[in-house]
Amino acid sequence: MKALVLASGGVDSTTCLGLAVNKYGKENVIALTVAYGQKHTKEIEAARKTAEYYGVEHLYLDLEPIFRYSDCSLLKHSDREIPHESYAEQLKETDGSPVSTYVPFRNGLFLSSAASIALSKNCSVIYYGAHADDAAGNAYPDCSSAFHNAINEAIYQGSGGQLKVEAPFVSCTKAEVVKTGLELKVPYELTWSCYEGGEKPCGVCGTCIDRAEAFRLNGVKDPALDR
16 A cells, blocks of 8 residues: 655654654655745755655645735735734634635645545555644634545545545644654654744744644654754
């Protein structure tokens, strides 16, 4: 059995990559990194490094043109500033809408594209790193259990029962993701989560705040901060 893992270079997807390699062996795992017009390439570089670390085949797909009409603050053509506050604080201002760093239907597009590639590469399962903290409060609706169940069913039916989608952390907190990764000795020192593309993580964007808290709750220092 072969698995394709959506690999963004961050904590969650790299933990998924570690899980897949541990379960199927590196020779049966493919990492797929998707560009979407983000403001920096740090996460793409991190994905390449983590794929090299695990010794898996690494594919790259550019979906930037699809997002050209979005004004999401993560995209390089947007003039909106990336919020420097927690997702909980951001959600107080959205009136139930996703946060400004929500890229429109990104996981849906990534998984649909990945399904075609996975089938062509004889994979039976796709892994992606959605977790409960990202879905909370409708911050990222395409990280929710409801979305996962729907996209899994669509891909399973659309592939004639050949392909399933797994989100092993969809009911977990980010701290639980990190706990699993630490047990698997995932190379978190190679990962990148920050929405800013600076020399070091900014420490104040939503994903930096979530990442720091996840490592703190596990009683360890984030190894990426030492590089």
